[in-house]
Amino acid sequence: MISEIAIDGPQKLLGKDGKTEYVIREVTMRDLNAVIEINRKVLPENYPPWFFVEHIEQYPKAFIVAEVGGKVVGYVMSRVEFGWSYIAKGKTAKKGHIVSVGVLPEARRLGIATAMMLRALKALKNYYDTTEVYLEVRVSNTPAISLYEKLGFRVVGRIPRYYSDGEDAYIMARPL
Numbered sequence: 311m312i313s314e315i316a317i318d319g320p321q322k323l324l325g326k327d328g329k330t331e332y333v334i335r336e337v338t339m340r341d342l343n344a345v346i347e348i349n350r351k352v353l354p355e356n357y358p359p360w361f362f363v364e365h366i367e368q369y370p371k372a373f374i375v376a377e378v379g380g381k382v383v384g385y386v387m388s389r390v391e392f393g394w395s396y397i398a399k400g401k402t403a404k405k406g407h408i409v410s411v412g413v414l415p416e417a418r419r420l421g422i423a424t425a426m427m428l429r430a431l432k433a434l435k436n437y438y439d440t441t442e443v444y445l446e447v448r449v450s451n452t453p454a455i456s457l458y459e460k461l462g463f464r465v466v467g468r469i470p471r472y473y474s475d476g477e478d479a480y481i482m483a484r485p486l
Contacts, residue, residue: 315428317436325420330378332417334425337366337373337385344382345375348412355473357410365389365409372406372433374426376417384413386426390438396466396483397442406434406443406486411454427461435486444483446472458482 315321320335337345342362350356365373365387372388387410395403408430413423434440446469447454463482472479 315425315432317429317432321429323421323425325422327420330420332383332420332422332425333377334374334422334429335377336370337375338370339363339366341375341382341385342366345385345387345412348382348385348414349410352412352414353410354475355410362387369438371437372430374429374433376413376422376426378417383417384411384422384426386411386423386430388430388434388443390434390440395442396444396481397485403442404438404440406431406438406440408443408445411445423457424461427457431461431486440486442483442485444481446479446481448473449478449480455480455482 320333322331322333324331342359345362346359369389374386375382376384386408389407389409391405391407393402393405395401397403411423411427431443434443445458447458462484464484465480466483467481469479469481
């Protein structure tokens, strides 16, 4: 599927249900309120508006949204960091960081999160020249862990009490 995902411009795709069409594309500032609303609805970790604006301005190619019927139903927010590699132990790396992924419940199970992630990964590699990518995920979030494993991520660490409710996070990473 990765070869099917375009890196530029809006891309129309067909959901796994065989009938729902959706579009993935780069975020624009016009999407800010919709992205914040999705974040508030589907994730317990919420960010202030300035945090989203910062990512839209600094890493727009790797901040992907999905639309169904013209409505934004999902997003993947990414950034670029420098630091110790999760892949090449003992070395530093320019890394992509998947900061947040959210899809509204009514748009799940269509392949939207997978398509957005694939586009973000391509952008992190091709536009931002990162060599690996990582993310944090709740240890209890089996559906997300399964998605990330299908995309080639592997658990490379665990952060105790990472989330505000005290739950641990896995660090998952993969080379690009």
